[in-house]
Amino acid sequence: MSVITDAPRAQDSGGQDDDRSRSRRTRRRVWRALQYVALVLFVCFLGFPLLFLVTAAFKTQQELQSPDPQLLPAQWNLDNFIGAIERAGLGQAALNSLVVALATTLIVVVVSLPAAYALARFQTRLRGLATGWILLSQVFPFILIIIPLFLMLRPLGLNNTLGGLVVVYVVWSLPFALWMLRGYVAAIPSELEEAGAMDGASRLRVLVSIIMPLLGPGLVATALFAFIGSWNEFFFALVLIKDEALQTLPQRLALFVGSEGQVALGQLAAGSLLACIPSLVFFAIIQRRLTSGLLSGAVKG
Amino acid sequence: MHRSIRAVAGIGACAVLLTGCAFGGGGGAAATSDPDEEVTLTFQSLAFQDATIQATQDIVDTWNADHPETQVEVVQGSWDNVHDQLVTQFQGGEAPDIIHNEASDMTGFAQDGYLADLSPYLSDDVVDSVGEGLWESVTIGDAVFAAPTVMQSYVVFANTAMFEEAGVEVPTGDELSWDALREAAQQLTADGRFGVGWGLRQPTAAFMNLGLGFDGTYFDVADDGSATIDVGEGELAVPEAVHAMAYDDASLDPVTLTQSGGDVLPGFLGGQYGMYVGGSYLAQQIADSAPEGFEWTVLPPLAGSAGGVQGTSPQTLSVPAESEHADRAAEFIDFFMQPENLAAIGQGDCLIPASEPARADLASATEGQTGWTEMLASGETLEAAPFQLASGYPQWKDQYATPLFQQYLANAITLEELQQQLADGWEQVG
Numbered sequence: 001m002s003v004i005t006d007a008p009r010a011q012d013s014g015g016q017d018d019d020r021s022r023s024r025r026t027r028r029r030v031w032r033a034l035q036y037v038a039l040v041l042f043v044c045f046l047g048f049p050l051l052f053l054v055t056a057a058f059k060t061q062q063e064l065q066s067p068d069p070q071l072l073p074a075q076w077n078l079d080n081f082i083g084a085i086e087r088a089g090l091g092q093a094a095l096n097s098l099v100v101a102l103a104t105t106l107i108v109v110v111v112s113l114p115a116a117y118a119l120a121r122f123q124t125r126l127r128g129l130a131t132g133w134i135l136l137s138q139v140f141p142f143i144l145i146i147i148p149l150f151l152m153l154r155p156l157g158l159n160n161t162l163g164g165l166v167v168v169y170v171v172w173s174l175p176f177a178l179w180m181l182r183g184y185v186a187a188i189p190s191e192l193e194e195a196g197a198m199d200g201a202s203r204l205r206v207l208v209s210i211i212m213p214l215l216g217p218g219l220v221a222t223a224l225f226a227f228i229g230s231w232n233e234f235f236f237a238l239v240l241i242k243d244e245a246l247q248t249l250p251q252r253l254a255l256f257v258g259s260e261g262q263v264a265l266g267q268l269a270a271g272s273l274l275a276c277i278p279s280l281v282f283f284a285i286i287q288r289r290l291t292s293g294l295l296s297g298a299v300k301g
Numbered sequence: 302m303h304r305s306i307r308a309v310a311g312i313g314a315c316a317v318l319l320t321g322c323a324f325g326g327g328g329g330a331a332a333t334s335d336p337d338e339e340v341t342l343t344f345q346s347l348a349f350q351d352a353t354i355q356a357t358q359d360i361v362d363t364w365n366a367d368h369p370e371t372q373v374e375v376v377q378g379s380w381d382n383v384h385d386q387l388v389t390q391f392q393g394g395e396a397p398d399i400i401h402n403e404a405s406d407m408t409g410f411a412q413d414g415y416l417a418d419l420s421p422y423l424s425d426d427v428v429d430s431v432g433e434g435l436w437e438s439v440t441i442g443d444a445v446f447a448a449p450t451v452m453q454s455y456v457v458f459a460n461t462a463m464f465e466e467a468g469v470e471v472p473t474g475d476e477l478s479w480d481a482l483r484e485a486a487q488q489l490t491a492d493g494r495f496g497v498g499w500g501l502r503q504p505t506a507a508f509m510n511l512g513l514g515f516d517g518t519y520f521d522v523a524d525d526g527s528a529t530i531d532v533g534e535g536e537l538a539v540p541e542a543v544h545a546m547a548y549d550d551a552s553l554d555p556v557t558l559t560q561s562g563g564d565v566l567p568g569f570l571g572g573q574y575g576m577y578v579g580g581s582y583l584a585q586q587i588a589d590s591a592p593e594g595f596e597w598t599v600l601p602p603l604a605g606s607a608g609g610v611q612g613t614s615p616q617t618l619s620v621p622a623e624s625e626h627a628d629r630a631a632e633f634i635d636f637f638m639q640p641e642n643l644a645a646i647g648q649g650d651c652l653i654p655a656s657e658p659a660r661a662d663l664a665s666a667t668e669g670q671t672g673w674t675e676m677l678a679s680g681e682t683l684e685a686a687p688f689q690l691a692s693g694y695p696q697w698k699d700q701y702a703t704p705l706f707q708q709y710l711a712n713a714i715t716l717e718e719l720q721q722q723l724a725d726g727w728e729q730v731g
Contacts, residue, residue, distance in 0.1 A: 065590035067571020087351065143385070150393040159395060235382075239389040242343070242397070244376050258349035259380035259403075260453075260580055261502070261561030 053276075056269035057081065064265050080270035088252040089244070090271055097249040098278055100162055101231040104169040108177045108226040109219060111170070116181035117211070121190070134175040142235050150239060160242045168240065169230040177222045184218025185211070220286050231279055249275045339370050340626050342398035342633065345378045347616075350585055353649030360642045364633060371629045373399070391415045396621040398630040404438050404447060405614040405689040411446035412526055412692055417620040418444035422631030427638045430656035435615060438685025442524065447617035448634050450643055451652035453580045454611055454679040455511055457482065457600040458587060458672070463489060463575040475678070476604035479542050482576070486552035489575035496552040498574030499543065500562035504706040505698050509688055510612035511539045514605030518687045526692035530727040532720045538605060540709055541716060548712055558710045570595060578603075581676045584651040588671075599672035602679035611679065612686025615655050653680030693730040701726025 051071075056064060057080050059073040084090060119127055149168060150159065158164030188211060196206040234250040241247050253275060256268035344361065348354045354377070361373050376397060378386065384406055390396040391410060400407075410416055423445070428436070431449060439447040457477060464471045469488045472481055486496025501507060509519055517535035520528040546553035554574060557565045562579040563586065569577040570591055577583075587597060602609040618637060620630040636642070643659035644666060646652070653676065654660050660677055667673035688694050702723060709719045 061590050062592060065567045065570055065586070066592075067567045067573060069567075083351075087354070146389055147392045150389050150395075154393055154395070159393070235385070238382055238386055242376065242390075242395065254379040254381060255377055257379060257381045259347075260582065261500070261563045262349060262582070262586070263563065264349075 053269050053273055056265060057273045059266060061266060080266035081274070083264075084256070084267040084271040084274070087267065088255050088271060090249065090252055090274055092245060093247055093249045093252040094275070094278065096162060096246055097231055097275075100165050100169065100248060101227050103166045104173060104230040105223050105226040107166070107170045108173050109223050112174060112177045112181050112222065113215075113219070116178050116185050117207070119178070119182045120185035130178070134179045137175040146236065146239055149236075153240065159240055160246065162241075162246055165237060165240055165248070168236050169226075169233060172233075172236070173226045173229050177226055180225065181215075181218055181222050184215055184221075188214050223286065224283065227282055228279060337370065339372075340629060341372045341374055342626060342630050343376055344373050344399040344633070345376045345383075345397040345401055347378050347380050347383060347401045348646075348649070349380065350649050352585075353646055356642075356645040356649045359645070360637060364636055371626070371633065373633055391621065394623055396623075398620065398624045398626060399633060400619045400621065402447075402617055402619070403614050404449065404617050404685070405694070407439075407447050407617055407619055408441075408526075408689055409692065409695065410619075411441050411444075415622055416444075416446040417622045417624065417627045417631070418446070419448060419620065419631050419634065420445040422628060422635060423448065423638075424635050427635050427656070430638070430640070430658050432655075432657070434684045435655055438615070438689050439617060441526075441690075447619040448638055449615035449617055449655040450638065451647045451650065451654050452613040452615040452680065452683050453582060453652055454613065454676065454683055455507060455578060455603065456581050456584075456672075456676055456679055457603060458569065458577040458579070458583065459598050459600050460569065460572060460575050460577075461596040461598055463494070463572060467491065467575070469575075471598065472600050474601050476609045477601045478604055479538075482603065483542065483546055483550065483552070486546055486576060487550050490550070490552040494572065495554040495574050496550075497546060497576045497578060498554050498557040498565040498568050499578040500560045500565040501543065501558045501710060502561045502564075502707075503703060504540070504558075504710060505702045506614070508539050508706060509702075510614075510686055511603065511605070512536050513610045513612045513684060513686060514603065514607055515539070516605075516607045520687050520691045520694075522687050522690045526690060528687075528691035528693070528727075530724050532723045535605075535607075537716060537720060540706060540719070544709060544712070544716070547710070555710075566590065576600070581653065581679070582651050584672050584676065585649075597671065599675035601675055602682060609679070609682045611683055612688075613683040614686065614689055616652070651676065653677060653683065693727070697727055697730045700730070 058076045237248045256264040348357045489496035515535040515538040522528040547555045618634045640658035643654035644662035647654040
């Protein structure tokens with residue numbers, strides 16, 4: 001009896017399970033498809049401005065002002081690139097930007113690394129003060145500090161020098177870099193340092209052999225932040241650098257914008273495209289180190 | 302102890318020096334230099350079009366060849382951020398020796414005493430070549446703080462093929478009345494195409510400059526820069542006409558009211574608008590960008606009840622009061638103001654030279670070229686607008702006038718509300 005009655009039940013429940021898992025699978029597939037659609041939209045959203053920049057750089061003035069705009073240029077011509085390089089002297093400006101951005105990045109990383117470690121690991125009163133300083137420094141608008149800064153740099157002979165610009169960028173980037181790096185240091189379990197110490201490693205050895213390798217992604221992120229921030233910065237450079245031979249890329253690119261909304265769009269696009277390249281190369285070189293997950297399972301017992 | 306006293310004294314001395322640098326602009330106390338001393342002056346130029354950049358460099362090269370003792374070096378600046386740059390440069394005592402900008406922006410710096418008086422250095426020929434009204438717009442008290450070089454006028458560009466197609470005669474004559482503009486716009490409006498496109502995203506300067514054609518001066522400015530406002534019929538005539546064309550006649554594309562002058566250009570070149578109102582500088586862009594066979598011209602100057610008069614804020618050259626070689630810099634400006642030089646600059650930018658002989662030079666240089674006769678004719682009636690000398694104008698313009706005009710053009714407030722709020726805004730600023 002029970003066999004007779006149980007069999008259909010078992011069949012029933014087996015069928016229900018199949019239905020359930022099938023519908024679960026369908027739901028998962030739909031969800032995954034929606035995720036891909038969202039991803040494609042997101043990539044389009046991010047990618048379209050770049051595509052527009054690339055195509056505008058190769059279009060003629062007539063094509064750019066055409067009432068019936070096409071996405072791709074009729075002919076890929078290089079006039080805008082030649083014009084941009086000749087008019088704005090982009091080569092020298094790119095070199096200046098590169099020097100300033102690399103120097104800023106190096107100094108920011110070297111200064112913020114030990115400071116971030118100290119802030120994350122040592123319980124002192126300075127910690128609260130430093131945190132307050134970091135937050136406060138982020139709320140000041142540029143225009144408020146630019147004149148005092150200008151007056152401070154002038155007697156030091158740092159106005160109109162790339163060195164002066166590096167000093168300003170380091171001071172400007174340091175608080176946030178410190179804040180970022182402090183978070184990365186804090187995320188490294190102190191048990192790892194204790195384990196190293198128990199094995200007889202000195203503090204320096206612990207820092208060099210354990211902390212530094214684990215901080216790799218944090219250092220890369222901080223370096224990227226400092227590099228891109230100083231590569232793109234415009235206002236401080238505008239005010240501090242007067243000599244044309246010392247001007248940075250954003251300053252030179254501003255020459256393509258005139259009064260009353262006039263823009264040399266083709267040349268501006270060509271110049272901006274060229275200006276993107278070093279930044280992309282720098283990112284491509286170091287982004288491989290921007291990985292996470294090194295710590296997963298490090299202290300599981 | 303001694304060391305700390307010395308340190309404090311040093312800091313104090315630095316502070317005094319810095320304060321001197323920051324607030325030392327005396328206005329008029331220009332330095333003169335040893336005539337044999339070799340100096341290099343910095344000239345921050347805002348030339349934008351390739352032709353104007355070249356013309357500026359040619360002028361500087363000619364000067365440098367003739368004046369080995371006073372070499373001029375051009376530093377290219379940008380219109381977009383020149384104000385912020387000058388604010389910090391004046392405060393830090395590092396402004397270029399020769400500054401290119403426009404009169405309305407330089408007035409504030411002059412009132413703060415940052416600019417040298419050029420009047421002792423300008424030759425009689427240069428002074429006589431520029432109209433008195435324009436000199437008044439760059440004079441505070443007896444001090445001339447800038448030399449006006451070229452000016453922009455508002456002109457009406459016309460797609461002549463569209464006129465022909467619609468059977469409308471292209472307006473000619475000495476002036477184009479606003480009624481005639483409205484009528485032509487209505488006749489040209491058909492099949493989804495509009496009679497007029499006008500990029501009025503930043504409407505204040507256009508309305509205030511064209512308002513002079515209806516005696517709409519907006520401000521009564523005293524010598525010290527203080528001003529009282531009067532927003533009456535004359536002041537509101539232009540915004541009212543634009544509003545009527547957009548919403549009553551539907552002959553002006555309302556979308557263009559939210560765009561810049563350059564944004565409207567593709568529509569004009571594509572035959573979407575029969576007429577296109579904007580600054581004369583747009584002629585250069587039309588010439589550069591027009592498709593082959595595009596037929597266009599410039600219509601006669603727009604005229605209101607008081608004639609074709611328009612306000613303008615001329616481009617200028619100035620010298621900082623603290624320049625160590627203000628006399629040499631002013632001499633260079635005098636050279637720059639020579640007719641052939643201003644004509645070359647005007648031609649490059651499609652702007653009207655401030656000097657009469659330069660306009661004559663430009664007229665002969667551009668004889669037969671599309672639009673130049675009409676553009677130069679509109680330059681004859683340009684006047685310095687009173688608002689330039691009103692000390693609170695830039696703030697009022699940004700905080701009140703521009704948003705209010707934009708709301709009116711978007712049909713969000715009435716003419717009466719606009720009138721009231723413009724005056725109230727000035728009360729807040731003043």
